[in-house]
Amino acid sequence: MRPIIWFEEVKRGDIGLVGGKNASLGEMVQTLAPEGVRVPPGFATTADAYWNYIEANDLSGRIDELLAGMAAGKETLAETGKAIRTLILKGEWPERTASAITDAYRVLCKRTGKADVDVAVRSSATAEDLPDASFAGQQETYLNISGGKALLEACRRCYASLFTDRAISYRMAKGFDHMSVALSIGVQQMVRSDLGGAGVMFSIDTETGFKDMVVIDAAWGLGENVVQGAVDPDEYQVFKPLLPDRSLTPVIGKTLGEKAQKMIYASGDSPTRNVPTSKAERTAFVLSEPEILTLARWATAIEVHYGCPMDMEWAKDGETGEIFIVQARPETVQSQREDTTFKSYTIGEKGKTLVRGLAIGDAVVSGRVCLIEDARDIDRFVDGSILVTGTTDPDWVPVMKRAAAIVTDHGGRTSHAAIVSRELGLPAIVGTGNATHVLHSEQEVTVSCAEGDQGFVYEGTASFETETVDVADLPETRTQIMLNLANPAAATRWWRIPADGVGLARMEFVISNHIRVHPMALVRYDQLKDEAAKREIADLTAGYSSKTEYFVDRLSRGLSRIAAALYPRPVIVRMSDFKTNEYAGLIGGAEFEPEESNPMIGFRGAARYYSPRYREGFALECQAISRLRNEMGFRNVVVMIPFCRSTKEADRVLEVMAGNGLKRGEQGLQVFVMCEIPSNVVLAAEFAKRFDGFSIGSNDLTQLTLGVDRDSGELAELFDEQDAAVKWMIANVIAEARKAGAKIGLCGQAPSDHPEFAAFLVECGIDSISVSPDSFVAVKRQVAAAEAAQKH
Structure with a gap:
């Protein structure tokens, strides 16, 4: 029987000797130091030492009796756990084990050069950190323990924690025999993170x-x-x-x-x-x-x-x-989880937003709130309710298992509530800040984790749809099928989809949701007349070296989430394409935008980028793209210019971009242009000399070809992307692009809604079709069928 063993003598195969936690520490000490990974020095008590403690105090039979009584319904879980812990805490240390622990502690003091070095004392069970059972937080950890006597007391308490109510409950749920699990204790020099x-x-x-x-x-x-x-x-x-x-x-x-x-x-x-x-x-x-x-x-x-x-x-x-x-x-x-199959939740009609926080999982659940603020009151929980509380710890696990969803005031993605919710397969929203103040028991709500990394609690019962997507058996296609993505928070939800890249990433979504401030209000902050806007901007930009750095940082990071989701495949980022009324709605924006009677065909797109009204704002967009590609490393990002009316305008925009560090061709930079104006089709050969590719915006192209306001209810029947004139435009620009050797794709909704339109695009020889993620599987199959029909 060896009571203690140093970390550098342990490897990950030694779980039976020192438990999962300590085996892992030893493995890292032995093998990962060359990689620069630092692990604080320490030692572990062995499973033998635990069994020796149990045997020396004649505890095994008494623990068995107490567990049998609980199984027979004679005692509750709480009564049984308390009785077993009391037995262990009253036990005496076998002399050999106690001496081994205190001797090792003195050696650790010498190694660290500190008398009575402060240590972390961590429990490490021989059934934990397994691929299908984490046992996270089931046993206790004691920090800032100093001196041999305090160390032995902390070790005894760790032994007792093998029988916390939550540990007993978890082992029962996972099918582990209580008396076949031993406890090792890790004794490790404290890192002074209390000061860091x-x-x-x-x-x-x-x-x-x-x-x-x-x-x-x-x-x-x-x-x-x-x-x-x-x-x-x-x-x-x-x-x-x-x-x-x-x-x-x-x-x-x-x-x-x-x-x-x-x-x-x-x-x-x-x-x-x-x-x-x-x-x-x-x-x-x-x-x-x-x-x-x-x-x-x-x-x-x-x-x-x-x-x-x-x-x-x-x-x-x-x-x-x-x-x-x-x-x-x-x-x-x-x-x-399976890599090829995942569930997709789409939320429909919903009530007002009550609280929001970090989304854990991706499901949607409706139900009644059960608000419990103190662990002492968990007996009041109503099975199948939505548990709302300040925070959770392992004592809450028996109740969490019976919940439909969980909402907490505090915590991040790695908090106890988040970890356990994932393991239980429950949607949770953590870190709301105010859920226990806003929500009340018996209230009907919907918990939505299906809208990106933010989760929302909506009033009432919302409508939602669930779809199981299997991408394993999708056919291969010559035509590339890409995704339209706008929301950085949701981008990585779609990494399993075998898309050929992102055909349209809309910069304006990031600006309106993640930045919220008009770029010119940041450039000319000192000249702003709107004092309320100045105060709001000051709050948002606190901690940044400058007001403009806030814009560049937030935009580059927001777009990087989209660029990462399908890396190294191409991600086409469209530069901002707000209309003037939309720009004016940003914080501080009203002072920088003209009023227009028809913003849809007004001061938008390329015309803004070289205009004195917005040129400095466009420079910030360029800086963000430059940082995204050159400092962060996302060279898969392609830039796209929207609403470019003429070749003269194209030249001016490319010149402004080059002046801001984005020169076409340098460091592999490709620049595309939207094809959404008849002039883009008429002069396609000339535009192809200036740009690497086209992306057909079928909505605007239909609007301007047919002279129909796409937002007009009176003219809704006339707005048809499959009109013969619109199809003539599309067919011709595809032919011209192919002749010029330029890439061409389409990023409109029509292929998702109309299978025959997808077949038409394939027939024309289009390079790519970009669709919303929920349409990807259907369009991929439509295109494969169209390509097969073309061969025959």
């Missing part, structure tokens, strides 16, 4: 299963608050395929969390306590971009080594600035 920050990291997108993303949550202080969901952390997203190039910074998402409190060291009976964060801490990111990239590279190295997506905890030492990995385990939800 800590958090959780996944090497896979926890919501969509997108395998090319690292997701990092971060908060000030010790990491327990992030794990428990007690704070709303920062969130960072990093695109893995571009990490090997050290000249790039592929951080595709940065969200500032509130981080209202932090856990720090304390003295006396409780070794840690929570204190409020300062205003400066709440408004600052915990990690710098170099630190984010370092962690993401470590996550990738750990994933490659283990051969599966990983769930990790990290900590940053506030004294030395060093970052460490303190836990790593296999991710157990998304990694188990």
Whole structure:
């Protein structure tokens, strides 16, 4: 019997000896140091030491009796768990085991050069971190433990935590024999993250299963608050395929969390306590971009080594600035899902938005609220209700299993509520901030996680549709089928679709939803007359080095989510195509836009880009695209110019772009033009000399060919994309483009709605058709059928 073993002597195959958590720490210490991955030093007690403790105190038979009584219904789970924990806590340490632990602790003190070094004492069960059972948070961890006596007491409490109510319940649900599971304890030098920050990291997108993303949550202080969901952390997203190039910074998402409190060291009976964060801490990111990239590279190295997506905890030492990995385990939800089949939820008619937060999962559920603010009241939960609470911890798991959905005030994507909801397959919305104040028991609501990474609770029962999409058996087509995407938050939901790229990414969606400010109001902020708009802009841009940097940063990151979703396939980004009335609706926009009687054919598209009214705003768009391609590394991005009326206008726009660092042909930059005006068709050969390709905007082309306002209810019957005149336009521009060697596609709705229109485009020899994701499977099949018919 060997009571303790050092991490550097343990490998991942030693789960039976030291449990999943400690086996993983030893594996990283032994194998990943050459990759730069740092793990704090420490040792583990063995499963033998646990069984020796149980045997020395004659506990096995008594524990069996108590468990049998519970199984027979004589005692409740709570009564049984408490009785077993009391037995273990009253036990005495076998002398050999106690000496081995305290001797190893003294050696650790010498290694670290610190007398009575403060350590983290973590439970590591021999049935945990398995591919299909995480056991996350089932046993206890004790932080800032110092001295041999305090260490032995913390170890005893870890043993007792093998029989918390939640652990007993989880083992029963997973079919594990209680008395075949042992507990190892990891004793590891504390990282002084109480003076720095800590958090959780996944090497896979926890919501969509997108395998090319690292997701990092971060908060000030010790990491327990992030794990428990007690704070709303920062969130960072990093695109893995571009990490090997050290000249790039592929951080595709940065969200500032509130981080209202932090856990720090304390003295006396409780070794840690929570204190409020300062205003400066709440408004600052915990990690710098170099630190984010370092962690993401470590996550990738750990994933490659283990051969599966990983769930990790990290900590940053506030004294030395060093970052460490303190836990790593296999991710157990998304990694188990089929890559080719997924459910798609589409929400229809809905009530007003009551609260919003981070979406966990992608489902939609309607039901009645059951509001419970304190774990002591969980007996009041009504099965099948939507659980609404401040935050959850492992004590809530028995109730969470019986919920239809979960909504919390606090927590990020890696909080307890988020992790357990994923494992249970429940939709959840975490970090709403105010759900327990706004919602009430018995209230009928709809929880929607189907609209991107934001989740919404709607009043009443909303209508929604569910479709199971299987992309495994889709036919091959010569014609490329691409996607129309606008919402960065939802882009990675569609990574499983075998699309040939993104045929239309609409920049204006990112501007209106993620930026919200008119670019000229940022350029000329000091000249703004609207004081209310100035205050709102000041709030939105707080923390940025300049007002314009806010625009460039938010736009480049928003578009990067779309560029990443189908990388390295082409992603065609259309430069902003608001009408003047839409621009005027942005914050601060009214002062910079003329009033027009017909904005649809007014000051829009290419005409704006070289105009003194908007040229500086367009420069910011160009800077964002340059950052996206050259600094972040998304060279798959193609730029597209909308509503370009003449070749003279094309020349002026290309000149302005080149002056802003976007020169066609440089570093592989392709520039396309929308074909949506009859002049684009008439002079297609001339436009093809200036652009690498065309994208037919069938809505505007139909409107201008037929002279029909597409928004007019009176003329609705006349608006027909299959009109002979419109089809003549499309056929001719395809022929001219092919003759000139330019690429040509179509990004309208018609192929989705009309199979015969897709067949017409195939017959004309179009290169690509771009459709909404929910139409992809149908259009792919329509095009395959049309191509087969063409051959015959």
